[in-house]
Amino acid sequence: MPNFSVKIDGRVETLPPRPLLTDLDSLAPADRELYYGVSEEIHGHRIRSFLAARGCPFACTYCFNPAMDALYQGQWRHVRVRSPESLVGEIAGVVRRYPTEFVAFRESIFPLDPAWLEEFAQLYSSRVGLPFYCHLRLDLLDARNVALLAKAGCYSVNVGLETGNERLRRDLLGRGASNAALIEACRLLHSHRIRILANNMLGLPGASFEHDLETLRLNQLCRVDYALAMLWQPYPGTELARYAEAHGYYAGNYDDLEFTYYGQSPLTFPRLRDKQRVENLQKLFAVGAALPWATPLVKTLTRLRPNRVFNAVFRSMYFVFHQSEIFPHRMRLRDWAANIRHLGLES
Numbered sequence: 001m002p003n004f005s006v007k008i009d010g011r012v013e014t015l016p017p018r019p020l021l022t023d024l025d026s027l028a029p030a031d032r033e034l035y036y037g038v039s040e041e042i043h044g045h046r047i048r049s050f051l052a053a054r055g056c057p058f059a060c061t062y063c064f065n066p067a068m069d070a071l072y073q074g075q076w077r078h079v080r081v082r083s084p085e086s087l088v089g090e091i092a093g094v095v096r097r098y099p100t101e102f103v104a105f106r107e108s109i110f111p112l113d114p115a116w117l118e119e120f121a122q123l124y125s126s127r128v129g130l131p132f133y134c135h136l137r138l139d140l141l142d143a144r145n146v147a148l149l150a151k152a153g154c155y156s157v158n159v160g161l162e163t164g165n166e167r168l169r170r171d172l173l174g175r176g177a178s179n180a181a182l183i184e185a186c187r188l189l190h191s192h193r194i195r196i197l198a199n200n201m202l203g204l205p206g207a208s209f210e211h212d213l214e215t216l217r218l219n220q221l222c223r224v225d226y227a228l229a230m231l232w233q234p235y236p237g238t239e240l241a242r243y244a245e246a247h248g249y250y251a252g253n254y255d256d257l258e259f260t261y262y263g264q265s266p267l268t269f270p271r272l273r274d275k276q277r278v279e280n281l282q283k284l285f286a287v288g289a290a291l292p293w294a295t296p297l298v299k300t301l302t303r304l305r306p307n308r309v310f311n312a313v314f315r316s317m318y319f320v321f322h323q324s325e326i327f328p329h330r331m332r333l334r335d336w337a338a339n340i341r342h343l344g345l346e347s
């Protein structure tokens with residue numbers, strides 16, 4: 001049977017994967033009652049998630065998508081997209097049945113083909129009409145697709161700035177956009193009042209604290225609504241993890257990786273002090289991005305030992321910005337508690 005690895009007499013036999021499904025519309029919508037029905041925690045949550053597409057045509061060195069593409073012999077990069085009719089039909093059905101205030105699209109990159117977006121904007125706004133969030137690449141945006149996203153009801157987007165240093169972005173991460181292009185794309189999103197959650201990776205292999213300050217500066221210039229910083233983790237099977245191991249930045253003890261990327265860097269730094277500064281900056285990053293005038297103070301604070309107050313600052317910014325800027329919806333106490341567990345930070 002395809003998709004299986006089996007052990008025969010101590011030997012592992014891996015069979016090739018099943019060919020990718022090309023017509024996603026042929027799938028029945030997921031039976032959400034299977035999990036909403038057993039968990040009030042999930043059922044009562046007012047954000048409902050959907051997938052409009054599968055696959056990604058890009059090959060960022062830190063991401064799982066290139067490994068999927070290798071597994072599927074170059075087929076994964078051919079993005080498969082649901083029709084607007086099928087997608088909106090599923091969402092409308094879910095919204096009718098379950099209390100919903102906000103819709104989140106979770107595929108790697110939300111479809112931006114103009115004809116697809118035009119049809120989606122018309123169907124979604126008339127049949128669902130709820131604010132939504134999606135994942136985008138800033139270098140794919142232009143005046144036309146941003147206007148269509150806004151017309152459909154796009155409230156917030158998740159984009160990767162990742163690093164403020166253009167050389168690291170190009171040579172280490174495999175992403176080509178210039179800082180000027182990223183700033184311009186953010187300006188376009190702002191012009192339609194679309195809120196921006198920016199992902200950033202601090203502590204990249206071979207990068208310095210000064211590089212991470214460049215990342216902070218780029219977030220300030222882009223005027224993002226929430227600058228979320230993570231400490232880069234070497235996930236096994238990714239090109240960047242192999243690079244980190246080969247160049248002595250990482251010892252390769254993958255089993256010891258933490259559950260969260262908000263805690264510590266697993267890399268080897270020249271001095272413990274350098275590592276602590278990067279870890280502190282990651283906790284205070286959103287404050288520095290929101291208040292550029294406080295940058296000197298943030299830099300000074302990074303000289304202290306990592307502590308629970310910084311963890312608390314990170315958690316507070318995460319909840320305030322998620323709640324007020326990115327996913328505005330009514331949250332219950334249990335949702336807050338679940339989110340605290342999800343961050344996996346010591347309190």
Ligand code: SF4
Pocket residue numbers: 056057058059060063064065066108109137
């Ligand atoms: S980081 Fe984003 S754009 Fe890059 S390969 Fe992964 S999903 Fe695609």
